[in-house]
Amino acid sequence: MRAIIDLFGYLILAGGTFVGLTSGSVTLVVLSLFGGPVLLGLGHLIGIAENVQARLLNLAPTPDTVRSLIKNAxxxxxxxxxxxxxxxxxxxxxxxxxxxxxxxxxxxxxxxxxxxxxxxxxxxxxxxxxxxxxxxxxxxxxxxxxxxxxxxxxxxxxxxxxxxxxxxxxxxxxxxxxxxxxxxx
Structure with a gap:
């Protein structure tokens, strides 16, 4: 789920900004520069919530969490x-x-x-x-x-x-x- 939200966040941020600049739509550029980071932030918050839930319930880390721990070790x-x-x-x-x-x-x-x-x-x-x-x-x-x-x-x-x-x-x-x-x- 987080990967999909992150993907759409980047697509909206980059693609929407590009299309807005090429078409001259200031509204589209503003919405893309606002909407993309909002989706990326939402994906990050979901990840934090998953980690907190796993710790509270004493669950094993998810594969995404393990990858993140390895990457940041x-x-x-x-x-x-x-x-x-x-x-x-x-x-x-x-x-x-x-x-x-x-x-x-x-x-x-x-x-x-x-x-x-x-x-x-x-x-x-x-x-x-x-x-x-x-x-x-x-x-x-x-x-x-x-x-x-x-x-x-x-x-x-x-x-x-x-x-x-x-x-x-x-x-x-x-x-x-x-x-x-x-x-x-």
Whole structure:
């Protein structure tokens, strides 16, 4: 719904202004410059209301909310050298720090050197650790260990026995527990 309102807001703003200027209609230009932003603001208010409702009812975030959280998440350099994990493509690669319902997620690309995937199953074989196998969900839901969003896979660090500690502009990966071999979550 928000996408449709935003689309019409931009169409009215740009298209109406253009048509008004080319036809010489001052009224159309004024209405377009007023109506377009009103629709865009309405779409923004609907988004805020959806987020408030979801929080009050303890609902899982919508796919739009998850995309927004990922887009606006801070990026940090991920460092796994303390536990022997080499971050892909280099030790200075920044990745988004995504917190959803109290869990930390990071893009699985950071651990690319230790992942094998078949269909929607991802095997994480971190150094000196037993392999953890997780099934990827096509979208985020509360507690899902691995999910897709906008063509990227995000993994819950605790699901693969890791945690992240923020230190200034870096995230240091830490081991939190040994996981059982062949886990299938």
């Amino acid at each position: 801070p990026a940090y350099v991920v460092d796994g050298s303390d536990i022997g994990v080499a971050v892909y493509p280099s030790a200075d690669a920044p990745y988004k720090w995504i917190e959803l319902n109290g869990e930390v997620y990071v893009r699985s690309r950071a651990l690319r050197n230790y992942i094998e995937s078949v269909d929607n199953r991802y095997s994480f074989a971190l150094p000196d650790r037993e392999t953890v196998v997780l099934r990827a969900s096509d979208r985020y839901s509360d507690g899902v260990p691995l999910f897709w969003s906008e063509g990227h896979v995000y993994v819950m660090l605790s699901a693969i026995g890791l945690s992240g500690i923020r230190e200034n502009d870096r995230i240091s990966l830490r081991t939190i527990r040994q996981t059982g071999e062949g886990n299938d979550r």
